[in-house]
Amino acid sequence: MKVSFRVNGKPASVDVAEDMPLLWILRDVLDLKGSKYGCGIGQCGACTVHVKGVATKSCQLPASKLAGADVTTIEGLSPDGSHALQKAWEEHDVPQCGYCQAGQIMAAAALLAKKPKPTDSDIDTAMNGNLCRCGTYLRIKAAIRSASGTTTTDAPSGGRSGQREEAHA
């Protein structure tokens, strides 16, 4: 099917299978490879992009639902890596292998756009769908705190459960 939408502020038009997920359209058709494949079932968040500003797992969004969508990928988050979160990620030297980090930053950016001063619980909820196998969670949280100018809101009782990521569209 032919489908037209916007990516990073510019029009894009592709002719693909109607069930092809946005992730593969971005990577294989539009040559935007910052969004990563990690699981294909919306459990890991490596493919997170914004659709109308909402953090969305691009592996779960088929071409058939893409018409007119306004998509932002990591490549379009800022023109030059100057988004407050990108800067905070540098400040805290967050990444280890880095593979999940584009998705992490996109999830965090959607959170801050909606809630500029998030609580710990807000961060946990917004970021629980983004896995990092290197275990950079503490620094991700610290970077979100820096970028939002906030400090921890939690009683010092530590992480919650929530091993399974809820289904995401």
Added chain:
Amino acid sequence: MSALFGKHGKHGKHGKHGKHERHESRLPWVSSNTTPESDELVDSGRRSALKILGLGGLVLAVGPGGVRRLDAAALTAADPWNPHVYVKIADDGIVTILCHRSEMGQGIRTTMPMIIADEMEADWSNCRVEQADGEEKYGSQNTDGSTSIRAFLPQYREAGATVRALMEDAAAKEWGVAATEVKAEQHEVVHTATGRRKSFGSLVASARTMAMPARERLRIKSPAERRWQGKAMRSIDLVPVTTGKAVYGADVILPGMKVAMVVRPPVWGSKVVSVDDSAALKVPGVEKVVRIPESPIPGAFLPLGGVAVVAKNTWAAIRGREALKVTWDAGPHATYESKAYKAELEASVAKPGAPGYRTGDVAAALASGARTVKASYYMPHLSHAQMEPVAAIANVSNGKVEAWAPTQSPFDARNTLAQYLKVEPANVTVHVTLLGGAFGRKSKPDFVCEAAFLSREVGAPVRVQWTREDDVRNSYYHSVAAHRLEASLDASGKVTGWLHRSAYPTISSVFAPNLPGPTPDELINGASDVPWDIPNMSVEVCPAVAHVRIGWFRSVNAIHHGFAIGSFVDELAQAAGKDSAEFLLQLIGRDRVVDQSKNGMVEPPKDYYGAAWTDYPLDTVRAKNVVRTVMEKSGWGTKLPRGRGRGIAVHRSFLSYVAMVVEVEVLPDGTVLVPKATVAVDAGFVANPDRAKSQMEGALIMAMSNTLHSEISFAQGRVVQSNYRDYQVARMRAAPRTVDVHILQNEGMPGGIGEPGVPPACGAIANAIFAATGVRVRELPVGRQLAGWSTRATEDGSS
């Protein structure tokens, strides 16, 4: 591929291969720097150093026996010398350092050049890193065993110090002054008396003809002179990562490239009986279905084989593979059942094994102790589940093989490709991308072979893409293991006897068929080299046959050794009625420095984690220091309410000492939270402490997954789990609030950093669970075992 500090990307000139044009983005606004660099010079045994370092400038190579200055002739000559490190200063002063190790999150692409540049007195902003291809001249490039710094620190320093000395000598000569009157300083040489300065770039021509500084004249910087070593240095790959431009395995694109998905044997060794590809070939975008012959098991690094769907793009390959109908024979391991295998391993450790360490008379000690304690532990298979499923790109044409892959071991990849495709290694080039996590999985180049085989079959470049399900179901798995420990205590609570039996399918089983089990020398990975002061000990391996590919996983057998030993020591402390931390200190015992290979080890291997035994004796003061540090920093000994508790463990692996105190909170429903952990590590000299800290943070979180959540199990020889939904790993909500890492920095021989944080964490978590609940977890993962714990009777009699 290159990373330039501050900016990224240098685009090489187009090479004579002509097969990978710089790929122009199909969207005009996307600037792509993701294409592979092309060769400048090729077809030489030394091609990558030539290609990357180019000609001209000053090129130095450091290898066994010292530093040499290279010219093109030296590089192209057949020279058996294997330098590991290449440094170039171009005429414009730009420094290029060839990184011979793979970057997978440990920070080697930053730490290695940082050490060299520091010793050189280079200006960091004038330094670049180029990634080396896989070639014999680098020696083993296998980025495993937490080796990169501990094995190469002296060479990195020597490389930098040599460049600095050459620059100083060249400037002194040009000025006609003694070398002692000049000093290199941030990319310049300064004449101290007059303040005259010459830039490194302007000295290159002279330095090329100067006598090489004698090795004994080289001055490695003193701690006070160091600019960056031992201090934090941010990753050079930060900006590419945060802007989505960093290039991982699947990000390389070649013109005309196909994408392939492979149906692999569901059971180790099973073979294709029939293929019905009619539906698959009808999927739009699917171009071909190709049989990959099954490699005879055990198969080492060779691909499993199966049936590949080759398509125009990834989604077509996924859909095509779904439509493919393949029937398999049962295979020789279709009876593999995890539950039954656990019983087998437990039966195995019930009988005496082959000792890797023996001292005194353990049987007599166990028979005569005032008290004996026995416990068994079990850990299932694990899968690395690195965020980037393996993927590789290959182009095979005119008998030459070129591959791009996120490989930990490009040299092994090259040799395995040569063996698999029956071509000369000289005709195989392996380029290393960034690795999206590895943890041992990417030491094995089976997936690179798949890409090359398919490229040859279809006559086009091919990317093989593994899905997460492929990754979970067809990996090389961390060994399942069972342990039995017995100890005797005297009346004062001192341990007099220690019997440890360990049974697990060995990694060697992927290299040799029908192995009965591990060999005793494997026990040096965290079992026969424990730092205890116990007069009667026997540490044994027991038989365990492999039914699946077994592979390295971050810290390897030290994972289950660390869990079993760390837990058992805590059980002994309980039995002795002593504080767990004080008991640990007592168990380590007297201050002593011991060459363990000469003290109770039975036929020890020649080296210890690849190092000389004499360079890394057991130093019990260091072991006790890490324990005391975490006691002091964690608030050890202060009271916590029921449901909360602290656990402690210490472990030495990969030549480093790590102690941890982990604090847990166990909810009534059995959920285990880890609010806080305190880590102390003595790894000798730590070049980049912040990256070492990040490794400890990550090790703890990976150990939380290993301990609390993750399990690979088998039914009818097939992996039961499939994706992150059922192979669970720690998420943000589970992350500790605080991980307080203390690096006990010193000038000692460097130890490993990437792996040694994992083993003590598993034990410390289990011990904290016991402290919080009175429930002793001896089988991992914890999973739902603790549900309703607060209403259960506990082992220590409390409730």
